Amino acid sequence: MLDQFNRTIDYLRISVTDRCNLRCVYCMPEEGVKLLRHEDILTFNEIAEFTRTAVKSGIKKIRITGGEPLVRRDIAVLVKMIADIPGIRDFSMTTNGVLLKEHAMGLKEAGLHRVNVSLDSVDKERFAAITRGGNVKDVIEGIDAAIIAGLTPVKINCVIKNSTQEKDAVEVTEFCHRKGLEIRYIRQMDLVNGHFFPVEGGEGGRCSSCNRLRLTANGKLKPCLFSDIEIDIRKKGYESAIQEAIQLKPECGVRNMTGSFYNIGG
Numbered sequence: 270m271l272d273q274f275n276r277t278i279d280y281l282r283i284s285v286t287d288r289c290n291l292r293c294v295y296c297m298p299e300e301g302v303k304l305l306r307h308e309d310i311l312t313f314n315e316i317a318e319f320t321r322t323a324v325k326s327g328i329k330k331i332r333i334t335g336g337e338p339l340v341r342r343d344i345a346v347l348v349k350m351i352a353d354i355p356g357i358r359d360f361s362m363t364t365n366g367v368l369l370k371e372h373a374m375g376l377k378e379a380g381l382h383r384v385n386v387s388l389d390s391v392d393k394e395r396f397a398a399i400t401r402g403g404n405v406k407d408v409i410e411g412i413d414a415a416i417i418a419g420l421t422p423v424k425i426n427c428v429i430k431n432s433t434q435e436k437d438a439v440e441v442t443e444f445c446h447r448k449g450l451e452i453r454y455i456r457q458m459d460l461v462n463g464h465f466f467p468v469e470g471g472e473g474g475r476c477s478s479c480n481r482l483r484l485t486a487n488g489k490l491k492p493c494l495f496s497d498i499e500i501d502i503r504k505k506g507y508e509s510a511i512q513e514a515i516q517l518k519p520e521c522g523v524r525n526m527t528g529s530f531y532n533i534g535g
């Protein structure tokens with residue numbers, strides 16, 4: 270479907286939970302966040318039905334994200350429900366990789382095509398500091414499991430402060446080259462203060478070619494990461510919500526006071 274600015278909207282990112290098993294310093298406060306009420310979180314049936322409607326409206330690319338998608342119970346069941354929808358050309362997940370070792374094979378069997386894994390440092394201490402307690406070994410084993418399972422190409426998301434020449438980023442780049450992984454560098458953003466940057470090596474953050482809609486775990490459809498606009502899909506109805514989101518998608522967002530990376534999913 271074309272929006273007002275002639276952009277073809279064919280990509281839907283679905284956040285399936287606001288929970289996360291890491292506390293990355295730039296993403297979530299150490300004490301965590303006030304979690305959504307269970308009844309506010311979309312059920313698998315609601316997500317699958319919404320996705321079916323979105324695909325009928327022209328969505329061809331789906332990404333599951335979070336919070337951390339692998340902490341949502343029975344996530345492979347949802348993956349299978351979405352994979353069974355005809356018309357999806359690209360079906361991926363963004364994960365921190367901590368639980369990927371145990372999930373990779375099941376996700377592949379359920380029909381997921383590929384994964385992006387977030388990795389900001391390969392140094393044990395630095396990784397633990399950035400994620401406030403994560404173990405980089407779990408993530409590396411998860412990446413290996415994803416490669417073995419065929420969730421390829423495995424892409425790495427690396428958040429940088431300012432430059433790809435920072436020590437952590439250089440080491441992650443070398444790690445990716447050794448393993449034959451694609452890497453994209455995401456400059457640390459501040460949604461509230463309107464500090465946004467295009468993703469280096471990826472497509473995100475380029476408003477003129479943005480093809481995305483985002484669905485939060487509690488059913489808010491957001492046409493732009495950098496804006497407060499959101500439509501409640503339960504109240505509005507799925508088809509109308511999609512049409513309205515496309516209609517309201519701004520040429521370029523300015524700031525986002527109501528959403529954060531952990532509930533929108535990046």
Ligand code: SAM
Pocket residue numbers: 289295296334335336337338363364365385386387426427428455456457458459530531534535
């Ligand atoms: N838990 C999953 C993960 O870690 O990949 C998926 C959700 S996470 C919010 C999605 C992406 O957003 C990750 O690659 C993460 O590094 C990125 N992210 C989070 N906060 C960010 C910020 N302030 N600026 C830039 N990227 C951010």
